[in-house]
Amino acid sequence: MKRATIYSIAEVCGVSASTVSRAFSRPEVVNPEVRELIHAKARELGYRPNKAARELATGRTGMIGLLVHDVANPFFPPLVRAIQRAADEMEAAVMLVDADESSAREVGLIKQLKGQVDGLVIASPRSSSALQEAAEGLPAVVVNRRMRGFPSVVCDNTAALTEAGRHLEDLGHRKVALMCGPSASWAARQRAATVRAWAQGTRVTLVELGSFAATFEGGREAARALVGSGATAAFAFDDLMACGVLSGLAEAGVQVPGGCSVVGCDDVLLARAVTPQLTTVTAPVDRLGRAAVDALRRCIAGEQVRDVRMDGSLTLRGSTGRPA
Template sequence: MAVTIADVARTAGVSASTASRAFNHPHRLRAETVARVKAAAEELGFRHNRHAKALSTGRSSALGLIVPDLSNPFFPPLVHATQLNAEEQGYSLYILSSEHNANREQQLARLVSHDVAGLILASPRMSAAQVRVIAREVPTILINAQVKGIPTVLVSAAGAIADAVEDGAEKGISGVSYIGSDERWWPNTEREESARAAAERHGVPYRRLSLSEPTYEAAREVVRSVEIRSHELVVAFDDIVAHGVLDGMGARGYRPPRDFRILGCDDALPISTSPALSTVHLDTRMAARIAVDLLLGEGAGEPQTVVVSGSYRPGATI
């Protein structure tokens, strides 16, 4: 049986992606790591062929990125940054959308797992067990999800939501409502728990308004039938949900901040509202750079969590 780069990696005690980079991009690694990989290759009789990289590694020089929804403005900057950073390291990028469907996501991951050097799952809908199956087939990095033993980048809105609620408390908000879906996936859970905890700290009532799915239409319909208390702060799952709230409340003659207050999240659509939407800025470009580095850099595959903290961007709606 032919010796593969995976065999070399095991012998050298490094990840397959690190072993590959020792041949293709040695300047990106420490000299002692390159020497260890090449010594292992010599011991095993492995001969690297730069022009047949896909045959020697069993994978192409490509990475995979799966997102739940390419039409959501949160994801295009992340996709763009992932592509640029992959290209800088000599990789192309497969971009796929799961359409918020866990089974489709799993099928897509399996489809590309043998054709890529690594896979990034952004806000995955798969269960932890499903993610672990994929991670056994291909080096995997998670963005905005936590599965024990798998490297993760979290783009956290917690501190920024706390800052926004504090701003609202100083202006006399009557309570806090979080509006998001019922799904127990990391971004939704973190944002909801942050809003609840901040409301408790400031001694104001808290409640949750549930959406069947976090969409503009669902948010618009909910607030057209649910009473929003005067000067209540509505913390929306994202800017799209916030726009739905603004439209639904506007149809009833309510305007922020005169009648209620609202915070978006993602900093994806703030300039298109009047008044300008207060929101949470999340640096998805930085998250993408870190994810690619975790996937391809030295020490790739080591279980670790990197947190990229968001920042509160006051507009005119709080």
């Protein structure tokens, strides 16, 4: 059996060989029905495009960059995997780089990536104006933050955090602590604003503590402040901080949830591995990663891309209960 070529596929589909070539190298410029026909026939005939030749013809590398603020944070590994899977489907490789919690390093890494990647997914960046300048001319999408000049893919936790607040109030909590995350974090500011908005007009007194680092040790530090606050429940910035809070409360002899209820955010694997399991806001990480890659693909193709917003959902577990 002869090896399938763009010419044999063109003959079967009744189109030109150049149309078949564009269906693989520049699919956005081919009529969707024609493109789907070409791809279907290519699969049927066992045709696979020459990736190296396609990249040479288009001037593209076949590589997308993924910049994360802190790869050690358990929120990021599932997001990295989701982005890799989505990139595989568009036959792109992913170059992962870690800013190691440094805004200056974020900017430097973006400058280094120029020319090596076709586009960039930036997850939870801390810097803003300098980052925009560094990424100028490079198609880029921001995940977990809204930032002027870039399409964004974010999880909106407003409804879920408000529901968590009502849950605590219904349980009988009347003094609740807000343990703020890093001041440079867009997500921390958004989550804090949501909790403040919920507390207004309720019977609950909100006590603000921190800011604290979004780390396990940051959570242990927050727990020490929480113990002296008089609060019977607390919102942690994220699950990693919340797990540190659980550890610090246990060390101080405070039972959870009887002595203090704890709510996290993100629903990372660690939230289900601790005892008691953590009540938290679940982020649709797989969908976020897929949406980020799709948005970046369209940016690379020169299309206008709108921001994408997805809702988080409240997951109730053992770390919240009635105050003793």
